[in-house]
Amino acid sequence: MVILIVLSVAVIFFLVWAMSTYNGLVSLRENVKNGWSQIDVQLKRRHDLIPNLVETAKGYMGHEKDTLERVIKARQVAVDATNLKDKIQAENMLTSTLRSLMAVAENYPNLKADQHMIKLQEELTSTENRIAFARQYYNDEVNRLNVAVQTFPDAVVAGMFGFKTVDFFQLDDAAERNVPQVKF
């Protein structure tokens, strides 16, 4: 009789624990998804800023057609990219073209003093920061999910309901960590 009571209490306790663990894992997984979409939002914001930037720059540095065209092409590639690997590669290329554009713009003091350009530069800085923070948030949430899925008691529940570890948002190939070549 006593054993029955003890057993049923243990089963209830287990069920309650399993339920709370499952709920925790679900919210972690949703956080990861949220983080991922955040990155997309910020990347899109960057894509939308670039045409404005190129137009403003064209007014002052019309001779630098090369640099400007590279930026536009890189942006198009980034917008069209679909799978994760292509996306990461395209975004890195875009960053490096923007960087070279800014470096060339140093030679045009009129461009730097232009009010519109100052505003755009602030927006660009902000966008780069936002992308960085979005990636950081995503990686942090992925970290929490991975830890929860793999540590002992919770791993049991995770295995039962099919929660898996997720990859971090990082460069896949170590070689690509060098400054990427801008190739089309």
Added chain:
Amino acid sequence: MPYSFTQIEKDKTSLLRSVFTFLVLFYFASFLFIYWVSINLIFLQQDDLRSAYHSHSLNIFEILVTLLIAFAVGALHWLFSTNALVDKIVALLKARDLDSANADHAKFRNILDEVSVATGGIAVRGVVIPTMGMNAFAVADFESTPVIGVTQGLLMRLTRSQLEAVVAHEAAHVAQGDCLLATVTSSLFGVFNTVLQGFGQTVSGAFLSSDSGGGRKGAHRDVGNYFQLIRFFPSAFIGIVILIFVYFFIAFATMVSYLFRMFISREREFRADAVAVRLTRDPLSLAEALYIMAHRWRGAGAPWEVLDTIFIMNPVYGTLDEEEGWGADLFATHPPVKKRIDILLNIAHGEEDNLKEVMKKFNEQFKDQSLLSPNLEYKWFLLNKDQWAGPLTLLEIAQLNWFTPQTTVKRFGSEIMVAACDDKTLADLLRTKGITDVQKPYCPRCQRALDQTLYEGINILICVGCRGSLLNEDQIGLVLYRHNVTFAPRIVKMAKVIETEQKLSGGALSIWPCPSDIHCPKCRNIKLPMGRRLFNVYYHVEIDKCGSCGAVWFDRDELEILQCLSESAQNA
């Protein structure tokens, strides 16, 4: 760590329930206690004294009614305090919404959005307090979007990464939920503070009427009257008892508000610092920002003292914050700045010398504030011993270590000299520095307040009772310099007598002071009485000079005699 939006919303509901329950229970317990004590102490006195005294135990009906009343009172209090709280506080602090045309505001909005992305998307509204002090705050209530505000001074002077660190700290408070707790509890229990003050004043006014004629006698008379009243009408006694109970209730409520402050304690500030570092991954910037804010004027000036908790750094200087120990841990709202910076430097593997470098560059960059905001800054000249320093801005004045409420100041563009405590803006500055008795001095002979008079173009303090005057060291030189006043014949006569004595003594007289019988009315240094001495070897006028602040007390005629002597010496 509840970063996500849904988590914060969920926490809000549970917080709402628990704080409201606590409030109702608090009222319930207090009302029950008051009721029970009143029943037992007061109303039973009217009973037939022959029956045995038994304490009246409360039946279920009384308890339920009290609970109902407590619930009603609690609900009213709650609605009154938390309704549109964020808007109230923002208006109280005179903060303004962001203007997208302003580059600084646009930068601030961007920083807010960046930090919001880092936290996973909490919605935040930004405001700016138009003051040149450097501080930041966060408030939240149950319905509105949380608000993070910075001062104009902070926005203009910190670099982008430092601003981001400060905003991340405030966002951490919002995300952790203690912003909501702090705002709501300050509002709920802050009202008791003001009621208590008002109550105390009314009661003491009733019993200790300070009419100028009666003084102490008046008070005794009033209390005596009241006791006469009780002899004839015993029920008046009930009134006084209930009054005492209400007073203790409110005092108890104020204690509870302090207990809640304990909740919103130093630990939460440390945790917010840690979360800010986690959000920005940049501990050095936060250390720099805190260091800069600690060394410059933080006055945003919270009008209620309970609002101190919402700021990143206490807007009032020299409070319990800088102490260690369990007493300070209980009642201080912020941790000591040095400890916060040390912890951050530890994480950043940085040195304090880096911070000192940053501070030096900062001071060089913002030496002349008028370049940045010509219409926000007044300037003053300050008299330091004999030299006029200035023109100085409010911030620079706040930095000076020789600035006291009695420093002589002159507004830029005006020739009128006043003591710093009499200039409204500087008096506010002094108050933010924690100097509370920015008061007028009292005559050491007659015990009445000294009045300011313009004498020889300089504002000095004079007692209209005994014609004694109080001057700063620097003011004496100025008075002696001007020769506008003609002296009465008796002054000239006395001056002649002293001149003769000076000649005869040949300057060999000792001018060492002996202790005077009065204390300095200016610095009110009770440990050190003023020194009675001759003015100097040339002018043998007896004066009282304070050893700690240098102020000089001239009894009747002494100042005029001194002037007379000085003029005749110059004419000779």
